[in-house]
Amino acid sequence: MKVETFLYTFILKVVILINEGKKFENSIKKSVPENCYFLRLHDPAQSFNQTDNLRFSLQNPYDILLFSYPLLFCLELKSTEGTSMTYFREDFVDKTKKQSFMIKKNQIEGLLKANKSDGIVAGFLLNWRLKNGSQHTYFWFIDDFLQCTNTLAKKSFNESDVVNNNGILIEQTKLRTNYKYNIEKFIIDMKNYKNV
Template identity: 35%
Template sequence: MKGGTTIVIATKDKKNRSSRNPGKVFEKEFYDSVPADEAVFSYRLKDDSLGFANVKNPCDFILYKNPNIYLLELKSHKGKSIPFGAIQPNQIESLYRHNKIKGIIAGFVFNYRDNNETYFVDAVTVYHFYHMGERKSFSLEWARDKGILIPQKLKRTRYQYDLCNLLKY
């Protein structure tokens, strides 16, 4: 078209947005890994990662398996460390406080994508390491030492996580 105007309409496909964000893919795969045949309640909190409406969730997931409730913040990162900046300070503080209540197990699930390793680390351990000020990230070696391995299995293109170790914590 000579001298004409071309209009391009760009739309965001919300249904496929998670497939582009590895962190959201990890959250979905984790949620899909909750055992269906056991008495486990699971709830994935709505995540407002842009901070609109001043929403500050303490975690991504709530799991309940008698007698404990689990408050879990999931973090997936490339490389051999997860920088402190990937976690909101309010999440570290609130999960630390919640973890002090009997029957609540609060913590972080760290997924090191490049190494295909995932660990649960309780909120108290994360809180103390974060506030020591000696480091600026949670290294894979640190997670191996302080955390509980969550076995994972690749099923074609997606992972399935064996949550048995976590639910026995």
């Protein structure tokens, strides 16, 4: 009976985590101004089958494409109830065991590749869900992310690391059960930053 209770609790926690990430994603989507193009890159079916039997596995370079003339935003969304987020770095890899990072190698590489082109803003939208029910959400340029994480001695970063390394707070308003994010202001700020 204990094993069944443990499994039920574990599955319930996984479902809640998935739902919270989806809630964040949906809130972002609903916050995008109507005059912007929004595309969620759907995860390939095999990404849910975490076996080593596949010869290769398609993986999206990031979650969202958002276009507001003249800028294209390539964004990876992450949400956590914890105090930190793990990230891939080559020297963290232990080939003797299976590892999972919140921010994966292919996501870092995808954002870096996108960032090489003019007119593209590439980075992370990072959401911290705090125990008191409030949330803090930041945009972090891929370059600032790498500059910070390449020098960190730890295998995760926290909200302070983001704030101290040029993370941009996204204004948000709590609705009844979700948040509305001021994506319009974020886009305007990025256009001013990019001088377009």
